Amino acid sequence: MEAHAQPAGPFAVGTFSGGDGSRFAGLVTGRKVLDLRTVPDLWAQDGDRTTRALLERWDDVMPLLHAAAASGAPRLPLDALTVHAPVEPRQILQSGANYRTHVIDLAVAHEPEGGRPAEQVRAETAAMMDRRAAEDRPYLFIGLPSAVTGPYDDVVLPEWCAKPDWELELAAVIGRPAFRVPERRALEHVAAYTIANDLTARDAVFRRDMPEIGTDWLRAKNAPTFTPLGPYLVPSAFVGDPGDLRVTLRLNGETRQDESTKDMIFDAARLVAYASQTVPLKPGDLILTGSPAGNGMHWGRLLRPGDVMEGSIARLGVQHNRCVAESQEGRAS
Template sequence: METQPPHAGPFAVGMFSAGDGPAFPGLVRDDRVLDLRTVPKLWAGPGEEPTTRALLGRWDTALPLLHAAADSLNDEHGERHSLPALRVHAPVEPRQILQSGANYRTHVIDLALAHEPADGRPAERVRAETAAMMDRRAAEDLPYMFIGLPSSITGPHDDVVIPDWCAKPDWELELAAVIGRPAHRVPADRALEHVAAYTIANDLTAREAVFRRDMPEIGTDWLRAKNPPTFTPLGPYLVPSAFVGDPGDLRITLQLNGEVMQDESTKDMIFDVARLVAYASQTVRLLPGDLVLTGSPAGNGMHWGRLLRPGDVMEGAITGLGVQRNQCVAEGA
């Protein structure tokens, strides 16, 4: 993968640990990390657990303090670490994960073609019908969203454990919007005001578990297909939205063992970040630290006919958000 800057803007925030010590919130600038527990103005008091989720809960007041902390990294105050010496954890523990499916035009067409229709329709007809379906969904403002579990999250450099029952594990690199201000029934033209930051999520899927063969009429089984432990590598950092620029013009790239599998722009999204956040908020009260995953572009394993195996290494990057690297291991290995 080509060399990318660690993140956009002057700093990012995340969760880190040194040795066997507890995880702590840190501010990343270049190759240094400031322990944010040593910046007392950020925290409500001694009884508050210092986490990035707590910062997101007061993001409007925390962000100027983070800017000041970044500017003072060369001062003598505060505890500093070398980034290579730290373990990088998932950058936030969300209460809720809202996930978007079938949100990239090329990806949806690829999946429709991969699941060859039993009625023998030619590929061009399948492609045209799928494109018409997406145009209809966009016009009717109907994203497809479902709920993920926080217990599936793992760190950006941790192993991904393939369950012993999972025969078809697949990768799905995605842009994740991180909520700051609570959002309930917000319109699309105000939705981005509630997005504090962005990060990277790899929303792995057990493809054989998506559709219940014993109950085809009931639809998809996202519980089993999406939520085993470690199936959502997250991070490395939370990059403030002001540093990211247009979330509808970012490059998403995933390499498998050094070979590019996904390489697409978020321009290919059917529903942009604002519409997804607004749509989710019509039903759910989104809370600080919650994630809105925006769907995965073309280039998944189903398209390539090559699914994940123990020993595989996935390396994913999104413009301005850094790089995550995860190795696959078999359960019990």
């Protein structure tokens, strides 16, 4: 799988740096990148020149991006640049238990040895998923921007984490602010889509010292580098139906996840609408839509130093991350 496989559409938007290390918003066309700092009409006077600033003016910016993509303006070779996470989100809202097959597989994997038979667990979990769908109650929790890393950066496995797991997901990127929007209008507030790998420390999900308190998503989800993001923001107009995209993760070249977003219980529109009932969504915010079947718990094989994850979603490109052990120097004192 090629690390810089091209997304759908005439262009995508990302964040890059060159030899001097300074980051800039760039327009990707083929294997070239246009430095968008050189297109003055895109930017508000004296404002930031980041992808998040573009998202804040997305409706006005899109025609200008089309014009820039068609122009003969000088470009930089993609291979000469470092690709960073395409946006710095203010807020990350993550959907849990949103793929039917995935939740059933996890329930079986988490069943204690000597517990209920697998078929009973599958049947009971399937019935629970049917109830959730009928009650129309997605499950969302909060992620931290400090966990975000680039699409080709190393993922650092903390010393305390015994069961690190992959979870490749479709991420909806907010453009227009959204607060209490109806489901039928929700996707009008999505400017773009990108790829997120929402890693999980499985051993930290449940608080064994306080079972009554439930899950600990802070520790389980938010270690630095636990959310590789990108490579690019692909405008929603180029993506088509977000409910019909193939999500594939390969571990060391072997396919582990390979599922359509059709297996979601709650689609992207429902998740955006539901989140907006409580949280005012702002440009650059991310709605992670959940991960399909095929995680490490299902395979009985968790992440180890030296592993390489290649995650792709149809029409969005590919990310490529190597797992490394946390070093003595890398630990906070």
